[in-house]
Amino acid sequence: MRKIDAREITAEVKSLFLKANFQIGKDVLKALEKALTEEKSKVGQDVLKMIIENHRLASSEELAICQDTGLAVLFVEVGQEVCIVNGHYGEAINKGVEEAYQEGYLRKSVVDDPVFERKNTKTNTPAFIYTDIVPGDKIKITVMPKGFGSENMSALAMLTAAHGAKGILDFIVDTIRKAGPNPCPPTVIGVGIGGTADKAMVIAKKAIARPLGEHNAHPQYAQLEKETLERINQLGIGPAGLGGNITALAVHIDYLPTHIAGMPVAVNVCCHATRHASGEI
Amino acid sequence: MAEEIRITTPLAESVVLSLKAGDSVKISGNLYTGRDAAHKRLYELLKEGKDLPFPIAGQIIYYVGPAPAKPGYACGPAGPTTSYRMDPYTPLLLEKGLKGMIGKGLRSKEVIESMKKNKAVYFAAVGGAAVLIAKSIKKSEVIAYPDLGAEAIYRYYVEDFPAIVCIDAYGNNLYESEPPKYRKEL
Numbered sequence: 001m002r003k004i005d006a007r008e009i010t011a012e013v014k015s016l017f018l019k020a021n022f023q024i025g026k027d028v029l030k031a032l033e034k035a036l037t038e039e040k041s042k043v044g045q046d047v048l049k050m051i052i053e054n055h056r057l058a059s060s061e062e063l064a065i066c067q068d069t070g071l072a073v074l075f076v077e078v079g080q081e082v083c084i085v086n087g088h089y090g091e092a093i094n095k096g097v098e099e100a101y102q103e104g105y106l107r108k109s110v111v112d113d114p115v116f117e118r119k120n121t122k123t124n125t126p127a128f129i130y131t132d133i134v135p136g137d138k139i140k141i142t143v144m145p146k147g148f149g150s151e152n153m154s155a156l157a158m159l160t161a162a163h164g165a166k167g168i169l170d171f172i173v174d175t176i177r178k179a180g181p182n183p184c185p186p187t188v189i190g191v192g193i194g195g196t197a198d199k200a201m202v203i204a205k206k207a208i209a210r211p212l213g214e215h216n217a218h219p220q221y222a223q224l225e226k227e228t229l230e231r232i233n234q235l236g237i238g239p240a241g242l243g244g245n246i247t248a249l250a251v252h253i254d255y256l257p258t259h260i261a262g263m264p265v266a267v268n269v270c271c272h273a274t275r276h277a278s279g280e281i
Numbered sequence: 282m283a284e285e286i287r288i289t290t291p292l293a294e295s296v297v298l299s300l301k302a303g304d305s306v307k308i309s310g311n312l313y314t315g316r317d318a319a320h321k322r323l324y325e326l327l328k329e330g331k332d333l334p335f336p337i338a339g340q341i342i343y344y345v346g347p348a349p350a351k352p353g354y355a356c357g358p359a360g361p362t363t364s365y366r367m368d369p370y371t372p373l374l375l376e377k378g379l380k381g382m383i384g385k386g387l388r389s390k391e392v393i394e395s396m397k398k399n400k401a402v403y404f405a406a407v408g409g410a411a412v413l414i415a416k417s418i419k420k421s422e423v424i425a426y427p428d429l430g431a432e433a434i435y436r437y438y439v440e441d442f443p444a445i446v447c448i449d450a451y452g453n454n455l456y457e458s459e460p461p462k463y464r465k466e467l
Contacts, residue, residue: 040463041459041462041463043459047407050407050443051407051409051410053413054409054410054411054412054413057412057413057416058411058412063351063354063358063412064348064357064358064411065358065411065412066360066409066411067345067346067347067358067359067362067411068346068360068362105349105350105351107347107348107357107431108430108431118318120429120430149363149386149408152363180386181386181387181405182363182365182385182386182387184408184409234465235460236460236461236463236464236465237460238460240385240405240408241456241460242405242447242455242456242459243455243458243459243462243463244463245463272409273409
């Protein structure tokens, strides 16, 4: 049994949320720079240049890349040999989120009641935490500040086996067509196939955090990713939706076993910043 | 996108009518911020026959909920939010003389019809360029609804705020006209 102090979790969560909000990943920057060389629209090129310059400024001045610093989403793998001491797991994470958003001048975007009062919690908590218990004695944390311009464009379809890969491809492309300029293209598209309705969306969200440029290890799913990206970039939506041949930077598909009667497909859309950061305790 | 056009708020009707979809503009003067919660309140005030907290005639509303300002900065990162959420409240504001909106993303048919009728322009700012855009915001003060935090109404004084005329007062719409030029789908 390895003892991990809850305060270490708080410190790591705080540090990761600050990092994710100030700096985009090298993989994302590389994808944006590649997009700039491939984009045919002059306006699209100007938009990409602005986005890249924005990232440079945000990183050098330690400012939030985007004013929508998102809901705090975390994917955490907790080794089963870990014993957390001096505090509670969930509270430690939420404290880390609160400290990052307070001290990093990040916007608090959480309302306590979604329908009636919609009162800001003023801490950007609660965080939305997905925990897996895994072998080992470490805690691996991936944080994802998730903006809602893109989140609002997400969709779920309970397809069936008869729809096949073609049905999946059409559903993803339709979702992105309808989203148009809204989710801050060029987007990164997470897709979860299989499992249950809820689990499909969780793996879709997690897939967004996969490094850009990596494909699914399964060749047929990798092929589906490539074909879907190609079709999406034929939509003409372009950077900021002002026309162009780069509408998405990547499509990341993950899959799970599912029921004999079903084929859930979840599409979780992320803006061009694709903010996330990972660390290990 | 041709040469850049400099415009100043409040917008004269002649300026509004001279702007065409695709024009790249630099805006200077005061902008008023507003997003979901503030729009709901403005709408309710008008429905009750009350005055708005700022004179809306000729003005531009910027759809934004800024991040807090770091010490030494006039304003925190402040890029546009998605505009369609304000659509239900917008036609009434246009009736009252609002001449411009800055945001990102699609607008409803009702908003576009009202823009044509009331002669107003919808500008697109680049979503996610929040730090870059904030550089053009020189002064920021809350003028209404401080209880809403980031959703309060701020008055910004801006210099050369970068935007593109996305939907003009004639209903020309870049989101409709531009993607087909790059579309390859059958």
